[in-house]
Amino acid sequence: MSMRQWSKDLAMGVRFAFSGGREGWVRALLTAVGVGLGVALLLLTTAIPNALAARDHRDSSRQDFTYSAKKLPKADDTLLVARSDTTFREKYVRGRLLEAEGARAPLPPGVGKFPAKGDMVVSPALDRLLKSDGGKLLRDRLPYRITGTIGQSGLLGPAELAYYASGDGLASRLGNADIERIDYFGPAPGSQPDKLDPVLLLLVLMVFVVLLMPVAVFIAAAVRFGGERRDRRLAALRLVGADGRMVRRIAGGEALAGALLGLVLGTGFFLVGRQLASLMNVRDTSVFPSDLNPSPALAVLVALAVPAAAVLVTLFALRGVVIEPLGVVRTAKPARRRLWWRLLLPLGGLGLLYPMIGQGNGNGNFNQWLVIGGTVLLLVGVTALLPWVVEAVVARLNSGSVSWQLAVRRLQLSSGTAARMVNGIAVAVAGAIALQMLFAGVETDYTKQTSNDMTRAQMEISLRSGVQLGEAGRQLAHTKGVRRASVISLSSAGDRPKNPETQMEVAAGSCAELREVARLASCKDGDVFWIRGTDYDSDTKKLIGPGSTLYFDPSYDETPAHSAAWKVPAGLKTAETRADPTGSVRGGVLITSGALPANAADSLSQNVFVTFDPSVPDADDYARNTAARLDPLADVFTLAASEQSQQFRSIRTGLFVGATCVLLLIGASLLVSQLEQLRERKKLLSALVAFGTRRRTLSLSVLWQTAIPIGLGMALASVVGLTLGAVLLKMTNTSVRLDWVSVLSMSGIGAGVVLLVTLLSLPPLLRLMRPDGLRTE
Template identity: 45%
Template sequence: MTLSDTRKAASPTPQDSYVRIRSWLRDLAYGLRFAAFGGREGWIRNALTAAGVGLGVALLLIASSVPHIMDNRDRRAEARAPSQQQYYGPDGERPGEPSDTSVLWADASTEYRTDIVNGLILRADGARPKLPPGVDRMPGAGEMFASPALAELLASDEGRLLAQRMDYRMIGAIGDTGLLDPGEYFFYAGSSTLTLGDGVWRTASWGGPAAESLPYDPVLIVVITLACVVLLVPVAVFIATAARFGGDRRDRRLAALRLVGADAWTTRRIAAGEALFGSALGLTVGLAVFALARLFAGSVRVWELSAFPADVVPLPRLAAALLLAVPVTSVAVSLFALRSVVVEPLGVVRNTALRRRRFWWRPLVPLAGLLLLLNGNTFNSRDPSAEVSPFPIAAGAILTLLGITAMLPWVVEALVGRLRGGPLSWQLATRRLQLSSGAATRAVSGIMVAVAGAIALQMLFAGMHDSFNRTLFENRVWDQLNVSSEYPSKALADRMTEELGRSRGAKDVIATIRTVVSHPNRESTAGLTVGDCTALRKLAEITSCADGDTFVVHAHEDRRQNDWIDTTARKGGVVLLGDEERAAPWTLPVRSPTVLGNKNAEGWENTGVYATFGAIDVRDLASGMTLALVPLNAGVPDAPEHIRNAAAGIDPALRIWSVRMTERDARYESLQTGLLAAASATLGLIAASMLVSQIEQLRERRRLLSALVAFGTPRTVLAWSVLWQTAVPVVLGTVVAVAGGLALGAAMLALIGKEVTRWWIFLPVAGVGAGVILLVTLVSLPPLWRMMRPEGLRTE
């Protein structure tokens, strides 16, 4: 026989490949059977694994449904927007002729306390008007369709002030097709006096593009990206941890299989089959939890958003990737756990040659994440239109969080290995950790990710909050409402001054008309403010004023802005009242004094040209707005609502917005409370895995514990040893997590151009981690007491 004949004979045949694949499938089937029919202990282990994996899968399925939820919201927003192709207005190219199907509409959105109430006022031009989605007829004068959430609010004592503002007769509810989400406050009201003009438009159909949205603030992108990473990374870590529940008992079963003739590769395939069963059970539980949770999607509101159950559908690609990744991850984690385990017929040997963990690569992972955050995604955080990519931010945050978990095993091994002496309970705990610290650090790793992420988020929000408050304090912020229209009107300004001034919630009213003046060559513009002397004196440092006077108002600090104003508005020169083609010319009086402006609520000075009503005929203004600044009366409860009610009595289409510190403080406080609650819930979930791991280790040492008691070791000593064994990894993990969370938070604040203001914000989260230690120890004491009975020494 030649050498080539030997190679040909040794080459595998298709029959050999078939036998090998059949053998592999048989081993996987054995693993599935062992996992399914492993008795009471096996089912307890499977139940814990299914619960852990199932909760993680449900959360990831909900997260993968967010794109579908937002896409359906956008579609419904477009469906109820007036068609842009038939979007007629008083200043449009077409005259807006009425037809049998056209509808007049005006935006009547408002606010109520901290909630936004959107709505339109409608009037049909003909007998067959095009109906907006969600209603079956056009509301008549004084009638209203409301969303179910708004109708419930109006009928309650909580919405009493809002009901006074929206004095319409309820004739029905808006259907789901006309709402963005179940919790939205939205209405359609009818009017018989609505006429085409300023602020009122005509449309012949619905379903055009929604109003163009402003680009996302780069700071908001950073916050949302970090929040998603912090919420999802601990879930992934928890799934990997749950896949290793019952690992010690599984290794003993594999040793028994080696005793009856199975080889090492067979035991690994059987272990993969057991992992597949647990992950499949977890996927089933996760799908069931997701199906149940989506039924209550409309009753849960996060960041002012909720969803219809029909919208909570995972993207097919993301769902398929998730359903495939969970079993693959479970098998990979199980096989990875066996890399340092030698399963022999007479037992299991772990780490026969105790090898110290390598340190050099561990700090490189979080450092790479921090460098990616600081240098890989620079942008101007003060420019709302600045482009920022979320992917480098997410990658940097993930590397930082995962790098923190890579540091813990080395830290625990390095410190515990140097511990010597102490009470007997301390020695028992430290010796146990010296021999096997892997199980303890695996359970703590999930806590570390959750704690570090929560600290980073709280630092980020605290820095943003304190920076905002400092800016408002330096700029002498007023607690005020701004009421405006989309057109200039002296009559409206006078009415605002009178009727808003009579409101209980108003301390003062400053009503003016705002527009611009342009240089004759249209190369530059400056602001124009028209009002009476009383209002103008409150906006600028004007000492002498009479009707017919004009002023040029400069800023205190920005000299370049002042040069721009003087270039546009030359005293004695001609300017254009507006920047449109039909802007009327006007001569700025040469004797107009130059004065300095006062800072407004937003912290900037309203500079440019000031004119009294006697100096400019408002009818010559081609465009502009009528604006009333209304400082609130802090001594009146619900002062903003009284002002909004008065504004609705003037014109329901008036736009109202606020600059208020108290509401912002309350929202930041509630946000911090929510972050702490979410971190506590995550820690509680991971505490369950720690408890399972702790009880499993106690069961493994049942004979040893019974022997110690039989030799006279007090049970309290063993109980204290369990406490130290739990506390040491958690304390070390908390220290590492706090350091990593502070570093990540500081990096995120540096990314958005803010300063760290609260270094001690980690204390509440660290306190929750200490509570986890106590909880796990207390719950593990009853099984510990049962395992220390003399019966534990019996054997067969």
């Protein structure tokens, strides 16, 4: 068969699709909508790598902390930057204080000029938040006047909360870890981005495969819309002399027409969705529309693969249909589906994944082609097995109510159509179950339990020197929502005022406050203790000999001498170690407030352990506001029982975003498919109503026709998902644990989507059941 003949037959099918009257247009449009939704999600997926690369580039270009051991001298092109990040109602706010030291000081990306004293420039999202009623607490924390906004080049996404404010006197606090002198914005020389370990790379790979498989299944199902009516039209072509192969190629041309129109609609859906992307903020992650640019090569691949797949799927679907001049041999009872070749797909997938079992993190990256191939075969196995399962089960269903019998009989006549509707959701659920098992299994490897004692404190606030002793404790104790504030004043002491040979820790406070960091047998104001039982006992004993002199906050070569001398008193008491609320064990010397030398107060920083009243909303934000008033550069840490890897959280966020898009696609495509099925049965439904069948009975029959396949699909998806999840856990060298919560939740979500689509299709169903639907032209 020549390519010319193929082209002519396909072109004829395209003409039939658009010149076949209302019937042909409706079928082409339904196919195009189904394909278009899938194409839009494919284009979105191909754009994700570019969006992530653009975010990373902007993040890298605004880096301002190099952590270099070499300190820059003050010059005309240097800038002092202080980190002033904060959190508002669990949302991260990126903040910087800027103090230019010369006319050529570098500007941050996205900022046109330095804010004047008392001013700040903010991101558009932060501007909206501060001007809203819900931003009053945050406005109290940022006492600056807004004079401009940060441009796109200085933000990760449109929903990012960020600001640059004018700093003052930052040079006097240089040396603090949160203040640095820089002469450019950007990554430190020689810095490399963090690389993902093999297990995290496997997670990323699985997320993409699992999210794209349902899209491919839906596109394959969409090109088969209206198959029965199309086959009857093809039978008429046999009457005018077309052979069987020719009519199949014409059918392929009709599918090609719908796919090409779907490419156009899909591009439109993608462009609309891209503009709406700036309105979405999922787990504090957002993207600019301009970032969502598909790779040209991948976009061309989608444009070529979708029409080709439409033709191939149609030819494959018609392989067992005999199209004769007098009708289509589809209405007769079809031959039983064979099981053996359907089992080869999941078995082949397991065979590809088996060599990587036990590899874990220690044996390099997983073979990505084996991972993709094995996962695809397992998930495609769902689409191959489900028609056989539905046919085998519904063949054994008989007695029941009228609605049940109507549904069962319809499924017995066209179980393949019912299975096609459920295939996409079943693949999505199977992949989701496997991913949830994998995430749950490896989560402990990327989550570490902290030593924080949440019963003693829920927040730690670190205030730099310069805050009057006792003031932090008083103000925080009187803050709304704070039940208790315990202040420990901290410094170090050495044997010399500059470049000391030996140092030790010093903590000061009241007796009650000192008991937070040590065990004291007895205590009164004026006592001094040394903590024994630590690794530094010998150093401490050298420094605290009777009559020796120590120097608070000793300086080093690059900093001027400002140490305060302190003569060690006689009769030091001993104290035993005790972990503070963060689990840290302190050594050195404890000094009660009455024994603290006056000239040492300025060298002390203050750590405040805060306990909240859980009945007061926003208590932590009130405490942050108080801390910001005391010291704009205060470090505030919310204590948590565990900490999770940022990379792991980012991948899980990506899964959540992708799953949301796929669920929307599933719902929309299922609705289109359901409407197409109802349209095909319009005359049958009208005839049943005309003969007296109750509409309630027909509505229930439609519900049963959906519920039976979805129940079987969820059962099969659970089996395949659990199998794939177990294999992935074995690959990561993690013990297999069945996550029944994930299985039930994913199955419930899948079933819920289908039931919601069924309910949305009831209004058009009621319209189609009117007796006037029997009219014909």
